[in-house]
Amino acid sequence: MKGGSIEIGEVSKNASPGRGVAKGLSIMDFVLRILAAAATLGSALAMGTNDETLPFATQFIRFSAEFDDLPSFVFFVLANSVVCGYLVLSLVLSVFHIVRSSAVKSRIFLIALDTLRVNAVKVMLGLVIAAASAATSIVYIAHGGNVGANWFAICQQYNDFCQRSSGSLIGSYIAAALLIILIILSVVAVSRN
Amino acid sequence: MKGGSIEIGEVSKNASPGRGVAKGLSIMDFVLRILAAAATLGSALAMGTNDETLPFATQFIRFSAEFDDLPSFVFFVLANSVVCGYLVLSLVLSVFHIVRSSAVKSRIFLIALDTLRVNAVKVMLGLVIAAASAATSIVYIAHGGNVGANWFAICQQYNDFCQRSSGSLIGSYIAAALLIILIILSVVAVSRN
Numbered sequence: 001m002k003g004g005s006i007e008i009g010e011v012s013k014n015a016s017p018g019r020g021v022a023k024g025l026s027i028m029d030f031v032l033r034i035l036a037a038a039a040t041l042g043s044a045l046a047m048g049t050n051d052e053t054l055p056f057a058t059q060f061i062r063f064s065a066e067f068d069d070l071p072s073f074v075f076f077v078l079a080n081s082v083v084c085g086y087l088v089l090s091l092v093l094s095v096f097h098i099v100r101s102s103a104v105k106s107r108i109f110l111i112a113l114d115t116l117r118v119n120a121v122k123v124m125l126g127l128v129i130a131a132a133s134a135a136t137s138i139v140y141i142a143h144g145g146n147v148g149a150n151w152f153a154i155c156q157q158y159n160d161f162c163q164r165s166s167g168s169l170i171g172s173y174i175a176a177a178l179l180i181i182l183i184i185l186s187v188v189a190v191s192r193n
Numbered sequence: 194m195k196g197g198s199i200e201i202g203e204v205s206k207n208a209s210p211g212r213g214v215a216k217g218l219s220i221m222d223f224v225l226r227i228l229a230a231a232a233t234l235g236s237a238l239a240m241g242t243n244d245e246t247l248p249f250a251t252q253f254i255r256f257s258a259e260f261d262d263l264p265s266f267v268f269f270v271l272a273n274s275v276v277c278g279y280l281v282l283s284l285v286l287s288v289f290h291i292v293r294s295s296a297v298k299s300r301i302f303l304i305a306l307d308t309l310r311v312n313a314v315k316v317m318l319g320l321v322i323a324a325a326s327a328a329t330s331i332v333y334i335a336h337g338g339n340v341g342a343n344w345f346a347i348c349q350q351y352n353d354f355c356q357r358s359s360g361s362l363i364g365s366y367i368a369a370a371l372l373i374i375l376i377i378l379s380v381v382a383v384s385r386n
Contacts (some may be wrong), residue, residue: 134329151345
């Protein structure tokens with residue numbers, strides 16, 4: 001299969017429609033990576049700067065909520081930062097991808113590189129989903145509380161804190177959706193080779 | 194690459210060492226799937242039958258904790274059940290894999306099937322990790338409580354409930370580790386073709 005495609009690739013090197021589609025896929029890949037990086041950056045920043053101190057206090061206690069009180073939120077910030085960092089670094093390779101059509105040296109090397117990139121994105125998707133689901137279960141309790149466990153909904157008091165947490169979840173889920181599209185695109189791009 | 198391997202496959206059909214390794218990989222795959230299915234089944238059952246009623250009550254309230262009070266635990270049970278179901282169903286294909294060496298008809302079809310199986314396991318891994326991390330963040334709060342949010346550690350009261358929840362997490366993490374080994378094995382098996 002792959003052996004056959006080397007010849008096909010060599011033959012179609014001068015056929016412009018195929019190269020146009022490949023370039024289009026590369027540019028979409030590039031744009032999706034920027035959007036996903038922005039979404040994870042937004043999530044990490046929104047959650048990482050999330051703290052609220054209530055405007056009243058007793059003699060001994062100040063009521064304040066900070067994201068690093070909750071390990072799930074810390075994991076959320078770390079995971080989104082890692083994914084954002086990876087996506088920004090991978091943009092370099094994406095640029096190389098877009099301009100490569102004129103400079104194909106070793107097709108096997110490029111296929112190996114693409115496969116590596118797809119798998120890296122899959123790992124990043126796993127990380128984002130794990131972080132988002134851990135944070136979601138906390139945000140859910142913060143909103144609704146839990147009767148059995150006697151955990152109160154803290155969103156009535158810590159209103160800003162809750163809204164910011166919920167908002168940053170949305171960014172993370174958008175990033176997950178973008179990464180899924182990115183994986184599908186990569187599969188299409190690899191199977192075209 | 195793949196084109197070349199078809200000939201190699203044809204040539205080595207009568208060479209027993211290569212086929213022995215392939216058969217070994219298939220059997221390991223089979224055993225790992227059974228173990229992972231058992232781990233997820235154990236997790237799902239341990240969590241799904243998890244409820245505790247405290248031996249005292251007020252006139253209006255009976256103190257009881259059930260897994261379906263917490264949506265994260267419900268997600269955990271569902272995800273582990275789905276993964277267990279998939280693994281059990283996939284055992285049929287694994288048996289086919291072990292006996293296939295004598296009945297190779299279409300190698301391309303088998304490669305496509307293997308690729309599909311690897312990707313299915315990756316999706317299952319994502320599901321298990323998402324469910325485990327959601328449940329972990331709840332179990333963590335149940336054990337330690339959270340001072341900022343005024344959520345109490347409920348494990349002092351609901352001792353059995355907590356121990357069962359924590360135990361079922363372990364099963365899920367073991368399943369995740371087994372699935373990762375399964376993916377690595379599959380990659381090795383596919384790259385040998």
